[in-house]
Amino acid sequence: RRYCTRMAAGDGPLLRQLFEVESSTYTYLLADRATKEAVLIDPVLETVDRDLKLIRELGLNLTVAVNTHCHADHITGTGLMKKRLVGLKSAICKFSGASADVLLSEGDKIAFGKHYLTVRETPGHTDGCMTLVLEDQSMAFTGDTLLIRGCGRTDFQQGSPEMLYKSVHQKIFTLPDQCLVYPAHDYLGQTVSTVGEERQFNPRLTKSLEEFVNIMNNLNLRKPAKIEIAVPANLVCGLHEV
Amino acid sequence: RRYCTRMAAGDGPLLRQLFEVESSTYTYLLADRATKEAVLIDPVLETVDRDLKLIRELGLNLTVAVNTHCHADHITGTGLMKKRLVGLKSAICKFSGASADVLLSEGDKIAFGKHYLTVRETPGHTDGCMTLVLEDQSMAFTGDTLLIRGCGRTDFQQGSPEMLYKSVHQKIFTLPDQCLVYPAHDYLGQTVSTVGEERQFNPRLTKSLEEFVNIMNNLNLRKPAKIEIAVPANLVCGLHEV
Numbered sequence: 001r002r003y004c005t006r007m008a009a010g011d012g013p014l015l016r017q018l019f020e021v022e023s024s025t026y027t028y029l030l031a032d033r034a035t036k037e038a039v040l041i042d043p044v045l046e047t048v049d050r051d052l053k054l055i056r057e058l059g060l061n062l063t064v065a066v067n068t069h070c071h072a073d074h075i076t077g078t079g080l081m082k083k084r085l086v087g088l089k090s091a092i093c094k095f096s097g098a099s100a101d102v103l104l105s106e107g108d109k110i111a112f113g114k115h116y117l118t119v120r121e122t123p124g125h126t127d128g129c130m131t132l133v134l135e136d137q138s139m140a141f142t143g144d145t146l147l148i149r150g151c152g153r154t155d156f157q158q159g160s161p162e163m164l165y166k167s168v169h170q171k172i173f174t175l176p177d178q179c180l181v182y183p184a185h186d187y188l189g190q191t192v193s194t195v196g197e198e199r200q201f202n203p204r205l206t207k208s209l210e211e212f213v214n215i216m217n218n219l220n221l222r223k224p225a226k227i228e229i230a231v232p233a234n235l236v237c238g239l240h241e242v
Numbered sequence: 243r244r245y246c247t248r249m250a251a252g253d254g255p256l257l258r259q260l261f262e263v264e265s266s267t268y269t270y271l272l273a274d275r276a277t278k279e280a281v282l283i284d285p286v287l288e289t290v291d292r293d294l295k296l297i298r299e300l301g302l303n304l305t306v307a308v309n310t311h312c313h314a315d316h317i318t319g320t321g322l323m324k325k326r327l328v329g330l331k332s333a334i335c336k337f338s339g340a341s342a343d344v345l346l347s348e349g350d351k352i353a354f355g356k357h358y359l360t361v362r363e364t365p366g367h368t369d370g371c372m373t374l375v376l377e378d379q380s381m382a383f384t385g386d387t388l389l390i391r392g393c394g395r396t397d398f399q400q401g402s403p404e405m406l407y408k409s410v411h412q413k414i415f416t417l418p419d420q421c422l423v424y425p426a427h428d429y430l431g432q433t434v435s436t437v438g439e440e441r442q443f444n445p446r447l448t449k450s451l452e453e454f455v456n457i458m459n460n461l462n463l464r465k466p467a468k469i470e471i472a473v474p475a476n477l478v479c480g481l482h483e484v
């Protein structure tokens with residue numbers, strides 16, 4: 001049994017969760033332990049140097065930097081990373097309206113060594129939101145679609161509570177109970193959840209569609225501080241800011 | 243191979259890393275997936291409600307709340323948790339000078355279901371610092387002894403750079419390369435490291451003892467904002483503050 005655990009630890013991808021404190025954003029670094037091919041999910045402009053240092057120390061070959069959607073609360077680090085790492089490709093959902101080297105849609109795979117992430121389109125927070133699911137469905141990177149005991153807002157950037165509800169129920173809650181949920185943000189110091197937990201305890205998504213829409217339409221949130229800068233920048237990979 | 247990974251995921255303990263933003267402290271919740279027995283490492287007063295809610299939702303039976311040392315930068319949540327959870331025992335190293343239900347020393351085990359943490363005394367940041375190592379040496383909770391690419395300061399609370407250096411080299415760097423390092427703090431958004439990485443890249447602990455002592459004696463850090471409140475409070479489980 002112990003042998004098996006150790007084998008598995010060496011067999012699954014390397015995963016590093018990294019936090020950017022100003023926007024409360026999680027960046028995820030995933031890599032094949034053998035080939036060293038790596039993927040970075042949702043890098044933030046302010047932490048590009050930290051992330052590149054880690055990638056260098058771990059001896060990884062970062063091939064793809066992917067954004068789960070066109071963020072409104074921070075500027076992506078993708079553009080700056082591309083300037084620093086020759087051959088790095090940016091990727092985003094083709095419905096995001098943003099430019100990138102690779103435009104992804106439902107069922108597309110992002111490969112890194114023997115591992116891959118599969119794209120599930122999960123619009124609702126924005127039109128171009130994706131959830132990225134590891135090949136064995138042991139983890140899902142849900143962007144702003146599903147947060148820990150929460151979800152992304154739906155009051156700007158083509159947001160639609162009906163669409164978000166449908167995305168979560170059809171594309172995320174259908175994953176196995178034990179599938180780990182890694183969101184793009186958390187504001188309470190939580191780092192991870194599971195599909196089973198969110199299906200049971202998410203205070204919004206456990207409601208009926210009608211109640212959910214009502215909740216989302218009455219949040220009365222302030223606009224993100226950086227939205228006027230972040231969205232135009234993120235539509236061009238963050239490049240015009242750097 | 244995939245079957246094995248899944249088995250292992252269900253076989254290892256449940257682990258939740260939780261962050262308290264004001265003091266940049268990580269709290270760790272560990273549990274046996276079958277028996278639901280749980281241990282909490284370094285709870286923070288301000289996040290007791292969050293942690294108790296999660297424990298309740300996951301259906302866990304928290305039996306021990308352990309502090310890796312007598313903290314100077316935040317008040318422990320242990321005392322308040324004991325008031326809220328009947329039967330919960332507090333634990334700390336017997337050399338910490340603090341009171342608790344269980345006083346731990348080298349080689350002691352903290353059991354939760356079929357799992358256990360083994361105490362390794364790692365003084366240096368304080369006299370009563372411990373590192374807690376999971377039974378299969380797949381992870382170590384290093385408190386302030388070893389941080390990610392750093393280490394705890396040694397300029398108060400019986401701090402000794404010589405002792406810290408020895409503790410890290412004899413008690414932590416002797417763990418397997420792939421052993422995950424979970425520190426009590428991180429100030430750069432990093433969540434985890436490995437023994438192998440720190441042995442190779444820690445900018446302080448890779449130096450000679452002489453150089454290390456020199457670095458540590460010239461940090462010129464300000465005193466933690468809360469030290470006058472936190473240390474006396476933590477000597478009595480945080481109880482006099484609640």
Ligand SMILES: [Fe+2]
Pocket residue numbers: 069070071072073125144152
């Ligand atoms: Fe967003």
Ligand SMILES: [Fe+2]
Pocket residue numbers: 311312313314315367386394
């Ligand atoms: Fe400390």
